Amino acid sequence: MPEYTQNRAKLEIAEALSGALGTKITIDDIKCPPPNIAGDFAFPCFALARTQRKNPMEISRESAEKISFSSSSVYERVESSGGYLNFFFNRESFCNAAVHDFLSMRSFYGRSDKGAGKQIIIDYSSPNIAKPFSIGHLRSTNIGSALCNLLRFIGYEVIGDNHIGDWGTQFGKLIYAYRHWGNRETIEANPIQELLSLYIRFHEEAERVSREMKEKCSEEVNPLEEEARRAFKMLEEGDAETVRLWQWIRDLSLKEFEHVYGLLGITFEEVLGESFYNDKMSEIKDMLDQKGLLERDEEGTLLVRLDSYGITTPLLIQKRDGSSLYATRDLACAIYRIRRWNPSRIIYAVGEEQQLYFRQVFKVLELLGHSTRCDHVYFGLIMLPEGKIATRKGRVIFLEDVIDQAVKEASHIIEGREWSEERKAEVSKVVGLGAIKYHDLSQNRKKTVTFDWDKMLSLEGNSSPYLQYSYARARSILRKAGTEPRAFTTEGVVLHDEEVNLVKKLARFPETVEEAAETCYPHILAGYLYELAVQFSTFYNTVPVLASKEQKERDNRLILLQFYSHVMKEGLGLLGISTLEEM
Numbered sequence: 001m002p003e004y005t006q007n008r009a010k011l012e013i014a015e016a017l018s019g020a021l022g023t024k025i026t027i028d029d030i031k032c033p034p035p036n037i038a039g040d041f042a043f044p045c046f047a048l049a050r051t052q053r054k055n056p057m058e059i060s061r062e063s064a065e066k067i068s069f070s071s072s073s074v075y076e077r078v079e080s081s082g083g084y085l086n087f088f089f090n091r092e093s094f095c096n097a098a099v100h101d102f103l104s105m106r107s108f109y110g111r112s113d114k115g116a117g118k119q120i121i122i123d124y125s126s127p128n129i130a131k132p133f134s135i136g137h138l139r140s141t142n143i144g145s146a147l148c149n150l151l152r153f154i155g156y157e158v159i160g161d162n163h164i165g166d167w168g169t170q171f172g173k174l175i176y177a178y179r180h181w182g183n184r185e186t187i188e189a190n191p192i193q194e195l196l197s198l199y200i201r202f203h204e205e206a207e208r209v210s211r212e213m214k215e216k217c218s219e220e221v222n223p224l225e226e227e228a229r230r231a232f233k234m235l236e237e238g239d240a241e242t243v244r245l246w247q248w249i250r251d252l253s254l255k256e257f258e259h260v261y262g263l264l265g266i267t268f269e270e271v272l273g274e275s276f277y278n279d280k281m282s283e284i285k286d287m288l289d290q291k292g293l294l295e296r297d298e299e300g301t302l303l304v305r306l307d308s309y310g311i312t313t314p315l316l317i318q319k320r321d322g323s324s325l326y327a328t329r330d331l332a333c334a335i336y337r338i339r340r341w342n343p344s345r346i347i348y349a350v351g352e353e354q355q356l357y358f359r360q361v362f363k364v365l366e367l368l369g370h371s372t373r374c375d376h377v378y379f380g381l382i383m384l385p386e387g388k389i390a391t392r393k394g395r396v397i398f399l400e401d402v403i404d405q406a407v408k409e410a411s412h413i414i415e416g417r418e419w420s421e422e423r424k425a426e427v428s429k430v431v432g433l434g435a436i437k438y439h440d441l442s443q444n445r446k447k448t449v450t451f452d453w454d455k456m457l458s459l460e461g462n463s464s465p466y467l468q469y470s471y472a473r474a475r476s477i478l479r480k481a482g483t484e485p486r487a488f489t490t491e492g493v494v495l496h497d498e499e500v501n502l503v504k505k506l507a508r509f510p511e512t513v514e515e516a517a518e519t520c521y522p523h524i525l526a527g528y529l530y531e532l533a534v535q536f537s538t539f540y541n542t543v544p545v546l547a548s549k550e551q552k553e554r555d556n557r558l559i560l561l562q563f564y565s566h567v568m569k570e571g572l573g574l575l576g577i578s579t580l581e582e583m
Contacts, residue, residue, distance in 0.1 A: 002387045002512070004097070004101050004507070004509055004510045005074065005094065005097040005098045005100075005101050005507055005508065006507045007027060007133060007510075007511065008038075008074070008097075009041065009074050009075070009089070009094070010027035010074060010524060011027050011043065011070075012075065013030050013041060013043065013075075013087055013158055014027050014029065014030060014076070014293060015024075016067045016069075017029075017063065017067070017438040018084070019066075019175055019178055020066040020067055021048065021059070021063060023048070023051065025043070028583075029043065030042075030043055031043070031044065031127060031335050032302045033086060034097070034427060034462050035083070037081060037084055037086060038079075038086055039084075039086030039087055040087055040088055040089045040504065041078070041086075041087045042084045042085065043062045043085040043087075044056075044084055044293060045053075045057075045059040045063070045083045045084065045085065046083050049422065049482075052219070052348070056082075056394055057080075057082055057083050059083075059390075060081070060082065060084060060085050060248075061084055061193065063078040063080070063085055063086055064078050064079060064080040065419070067085075067160065071233075072093075073093065074090055074094040074097055074151065075087055075088060075090060075093075075234075076087060076088055076089065076091075076093075077117060081127050081133065081429050086304065089200065089378030091490075091495055091500050092495065093304075094489040094500075094503070094504070094507075095490060095495060095499070095500060095503045096488070096490055098322075098487075098503050098504075099484075099488045099559060099560070099563065100488075100535070101229050101504060101507070102506070102562075102566065103559070103564045104161070104285055106566070107566075108509075108564060109567070109570075110509045110510045110513055110567065111153055111154065111155075111375055111510075111511070112153075112154045112155055112510065113154075113155040113156075114156075115146045115151060115153050115154050115155035115156030115398060116155040116156075117437065118155075118156055118157065118343075118344040118345075119156070119157045119158075119341050119342070119343040119344060120151055120156050120157070120159070120343055120344060120345045120346070120347060121156050121158075121159045121161055121337050121341060121343045121345075121346045121347070122144050122147055122148055122151075122158060122160050122161065122288065122346075122347045122349060123144075123161050123346065123347065123348045123349065123350070124140050124141065124143065124144020124145065124148075124160065124161075124162070124347075124348075124349035124450040125137060125138065125140050125141040125144055125145075125162050125164050125266070125268075126145075126162060126164060126165060126350070127164065127165065127257060127302060127347075128164075128165035128166075128170065129164060129165060129166040129171075129200065129249060129250050129253040129254075129273070130170075130171075130174050130192070130193070130195040130196070130249050130250075130253050131192070131196060131199065131253075132192050132193070132196055132398050132399075133192075133257055133260045133398070134397055134398055134399055135254065135397045135398075135402055135451055135503045136381070136382055137399060138349070138382065138399060138402075138440055139350050139382060139435070139440055139445070140350060140379070141264065141266060141379075142440045142441055142576065143265075143349050143377070143379055143440075143441070143445055143522060144160065145160070145266050145346065145350035146163070146441055146522040146574065146575050146576060147349065147377070147517070147520055147522065148160045148517055149573070149574045149575075149576065150517035150522065150574055151530070152512065152519050152573060153513055153517065154514050154517050158269075158344070159269045159270055160267070160268045160270070161268065161269065161270040161271075161272070161337070162268045162270070162271045162272075163272065163273070163274065163333065164254070164257075164271060165273070165274060165544055166246075166250050166253075166273035166274055166275045167235075167273065167274035167275045167278065167324075167329065167338040168212070168232065168274065168325075168326070169323070170199075171230050171231070171232055171246055171249075172227075172228035172229055172230070172231035172232030172235070173199065173202045173228040173231075174195065174198060174199055174202070174249065175228075175231040175233050175235070175242060175245055175246065175480065176202060176224065176227050176228050176244055177198035177201055177202040177314075178198055178245065178249075180201070181198060182194075182198055182289055183202060188252065189419075191253065191255075191256055192252075192253065192256050195249065195253070199542070201230060202224065202228070204354065205224055206222055206224040209222055209223065209224055209364060211487070214448050216578060222226065223255035226424065226479070226547050228329035229319075229321060229323065232323055233321055233322070236278065236324065238325055249336070250275075250400055251582060254330065254578075256351050256470060260399060260403075260455065260562070261401055263403055263411060264403075264433065264437075264576070265401065265433070266576070267360045267578060268301040271335075274326075274329045274333075277329045277332035277333050277336065277435045278324075278329075280326045280332040280335075280336060281324050281329065281332050281358075283332070284317070284331045284332050284335070285302065285317060285318065285328075286306060286329055287368055287370070288317065288364075291368060293364070293368075293480055294317065295314075299320050299551070300320035300530060301316055301318065301319060301320050302316075302317040302318040303316050303362055304314060304317060304360075304367075306360060306363055309363055310514065311356075311359055311360055311363060313356060313360070315327050315360040315361065315565045319337065319495055322449075323364055326357075326377040327360070327361060327364075328359075330361050331361060331364060331365065331451055333338065333369075334346065334361070334365055334372075334374070335365075335368075335370065336499075338372050341414060343372060344372070345373045345374070345375065345379050346372060346373070346413055347374075347375050347520065348374070348375070348377065349377050349545040350377075350378060351378060351379060351380075352378040352379060352381070352446065353380060353381070354376065354378065355378055358374075359376075359401050361374075362374045362376075363445070365401060376521045377445070378445075378526040379445040379446060380445070380447045380448035380449060381449070382448075382449050382451050383448060383449070383450045383451065388557060390475050396417055403432065403433065403436065406432035406433065406435055406436050407428045407429050407431075407432035407433070408428075408432070409430045409435075410429075410431035410432035410465070411424065411428040411432075411433065412467065412478065413583075414431075414583070415429050426491075427583065428581060430468070430578045430579075430580055431464070431465050431468060431474075431580075431583075433577070433578075434464035434465065434467075434468055434572070434577040434578065435463060435464050435465060437464065437575060437576050437577050438464030438467070438522065438526060438575065439463070439464075441458045441522045441523060441526050441575050441576075442523055442530070443523055444521065444523050445458050445520075445521060445522070453512050462530050464572070465583075466530075467531060467568065467572060467577075468572070468577070468579055468580055469583050470533040470536055470537065470568065470582060471565055471568045471569060471572070471579045471580070472579070472580050472581060472582055472583040473540065474536065474561045474564050474565040474568070475565055475582075476582065477546065477558075477561055478558065478561050478562065478565070479544055480546060481545075481546060481558055484557050485554070485555035485556075485558040485562075487555060487559075488555065489552055489555075489556070489560045492552060492576035493550065493552050493556060496542070496543050497537055498535075498542045498543050499539065499543060499556070499557065501535055501538070501539070502535050502539045502560055503563075504534070505531065505532050505562065506560075506563050506567055507527070508528065509567045509570075509571065511527060512524060512525055513571075513574065518583055525574060525575065528571070529568065529571045529572065529575075532564070532567065532568065532571075533568070535537075536564050536568075539560075543557060545557040545558065545561065582583070
């Protein structure tokens with residue numbers, strides 16, 4: 001595993017403190033200092049007050065007196081400040097070491113083998129057949145894809161699995177609607193929109209019938225809902241005509257999905273629908289029954305009670321008519337994945353509204369004897385100004401429309417460029433797609449986002465176009481330089497503050513990627529890239545590069561531009577965002 005300067009620097013502190021304090025200190029205990037605290041790293045002494053039986057300020061002061069650094073250290077001094085120990089880099093030593101990391105690794109800079117030999121499955125995107133790929137699917141698709149990239153970058157073998165929603169009572173509803181109101185030629189001409197119209201019409205008709213039954217004080221089951229359940233039961237039992245109709249709808253939908261994934265640049269290692277597990281669900285019921293976990297309630301529904309584990313809502317396994325439920329299929333899917341890949345971890349990138357459901361599913365897997373770590377990496381909803389996205393009510397924004405609009409908006413920033421129309425179209429697409437992805441990934445995934453065209457497509461400020469332009473500016477200077485810089489050296493050169501600050505920020509890239517990957521928070525990387533771009537802008541506006549009078553100084557700064565452009569390109573790439581050599 002590469003040993004980056006940032007980690008070596010933390011390790012040096014940890015070892016020095018362990019000796020000074022007589023207790024084990026790890027690199028995880030070494031922190032970046034709070035904004036009001038000076039220094040490059042800080043060690044807060046507050047947690048040691050009880051075990052050391054001393055005031056934190058006394059611990060800090062005494063420790064500072066015991067610590068000294070060798071001539072080869074990247075540190076020049078340590079200071080006591082209140083309850084903190086603050087460590088200060090030797091500017092020349094640190095910059096030499098950090099830049100050497102980049103120069104010795106080049107294209108591999110930032111990577112690690114932390115996850116080597118371990119497999120992780122990431123379940124993400126998972127749109128429903130016969131429904132539009134809407135803006136509501138963006139978060140799972142974006143977050144899941146970014147996590148695949150991040151975890152691969154630190155050495156894990158990642159299997160991205162698109163668990164397509166191609167089974168369930170919803171297909172009974174769609175099959176009923178098609179048989180009563182559908183037209184094959186109309187649907188094939190415009191598949192998703194027409195299938196969505198049928199789905200909406202079914203719910204409108206079902207609601208109308210329910211109102212009429214309520215007015216008549218009827219307690220009978222809604223006949224449309226009953227017909228839909230019957231149609232799905234026929235599908236599960238393999239009725240030939242029903243299966244053919246389902247397969248036709250599925251094929252049309254997958255073709256549309258593949259088109260959208262192509263626009264987004266998203267690929268998967270595995271694409272299996274819920275239907276794949278239809279013949280594996282009876283085994284799940286048998287396993288649950290053998291473990292004594294399966295119960296049948298008074299209505300005939302099969303379920304697993306989890307009250308003794310703090311989960312008061314039972315997990316439903318099978319409806320009273322014998323048809324399966326999401327849980328049956330998800331349990332079958334998880335066990336299939338465990339048997340096939342033996343992963344160290346399975347991650348489900350699914351919305352926050354499913355938190356209880358996944359607690360139930362994970363607990364049942366555990367009760368069945370499976371110890372594979374399963375994590376629900378949840379995220380907030382994307383809301384429309386008029387409320388929650390609701391397909392059955394027709395309240396939805398098509399993702400492809402958002403992409404088209406983003407590309408159109410992006411074209412405005414290159415107006416006046418003397419480029420070919422083909423080049424303009426390429427740049428607009430890269431910038432527009434980047435704007436969409438970054439707007440989502442730059443926010444804490446747990447945050448609920450209200451869809452807003454202006455914010456989504458903003459091309460200024462903390463946005464992907466700003467970062468892409470920053471990268472293109474660095475590359476432009478490197479092209480103008482014309483020659484390759486010879487070496488980075490601090491001998492006989494006075495380092496400018498903004499050079500040092502840029503190196504410090506660049507040196508944080510490996511640990512930032514690892515933190516974003518391990519915590520499953522892509523916004524950590526996005527925030528870092530924005531801070532880095534701001535730091536580069538200060539460097540660019542303060543420090544001359546091509547106009548440097550000294551050759552050593554010029555070479556140093558060109559190498560910093562190479563370092564910066566590499567980190568920015570890799571970082572944006574991990575978020576699924578492309579860079580441009582010219583903007």
